[in-house]
Amino acid sequence: MQIVLNEVNKQLAESVDEARRIFHGRGHCFEGFEHLVIDWYPPYAVARLYSDVEPSWVEQLSGALKTVPDIKGLVVQQRGRGKEANQDAVWGDVPDLMETQELGLAYQVKPKRNQNSGLFLDMREGRRWVKEHANEKRVLNLFSYTCAFSVAAIAGGADHVVNVDMSKGAINTGRDNHRLNGIKGDRVTFLAYDLFRSWKRVRQLGPYDLIVIDPPSFQPGSFVAEKDYRKVIRRLNELTAAGGQVLACHNDPKNGTEFLKQLMLEECPGFTFVERLENPDDFPEAELEKGLKVLLYVRDK
DSSP: OHHHHHHHHHHHHHHTTSOEEEEEGGGSOSTTOTTEEEEEETTEEEEEESSOOOHHHHHHHHHHHHTOTTOOEEEEEEOOTTSOOEEEEEESOOOSSEEEEETTEEEEEOTTOSSOOSOOGGGHHHHHHHHHHOTTOEEEEETOTTTHHHHHHHHTTOSEEEEEOSOHHHHHHHHHHHHHTTOOGGGEEEEOOOGGGOHHHHHHTOOEEEEEEOOOSEETTTEEHHHHHHHHHTTHHHHEEEEEEEEEEEOOTTOOHHHHHHHHHHHOTTEEEEEEOOOOTTSOOSSGGGSOEEEEEEEOO
16 A cells, blocks of 8 residues: 555645545556545545455555545545445545635535545646636536536636536536635526537527536436537537637547547537647546547637
């Protein structure tokens, strides 16, 4: 467990009391720990295991992390595509609901929730970019989840943000996130809609100067990238203003940057690729193409 402890202590030194990933085994940079990730919501850690391990292994991990003074509580969960998550161990007084910080902004998270806690930490640099480039823009946040991109955009001076997600629960958490940051409702629209049945409504609220597309990598019945991403991209022409920007995000290791680039080329030839945003340094990847992809495009004027 020394490899884990070394990385955990390194990342904690960088956290400045903000949410962060403190161990990213899934990037295949730590041999033997490819199944383990640990997220940090100060002062609590949430460890997720993506393959089965012996109970004694979990006990070793828990004991090792208990020696880190900054960690006041730990949640350990079993995860994996196609299986229901199970909470295996908890120590410390970890709350069901808490507030955490990122880039000076506040977000509501549920560290003991069996699925996603409420804030995808790998998208921090994307939110930083939006915060720095949203000034006086009308923003569309597709697959908004708990609306973290919207909070960042408003903090960066956006005129208005439209959030679209089919989960009413996620949208309601998004409202809470805006309230936590003192953001008034007249600058934000929340649509708990199935996007694929609501294009007319979304179009009516445009055109948009910046569109963020951040769908789940794989969610049967909701979004499957190989089938559904094209349906979103082909709508960009009718949604964006001249010179509008698009952040196209994708986090499936099976599809690299060429997956998105090819879709954009086929469906939106009037958009020019600008850059791929760098991923956070707390998400090291042995193979960059298997990690998060955040591609910036601009529509020709």
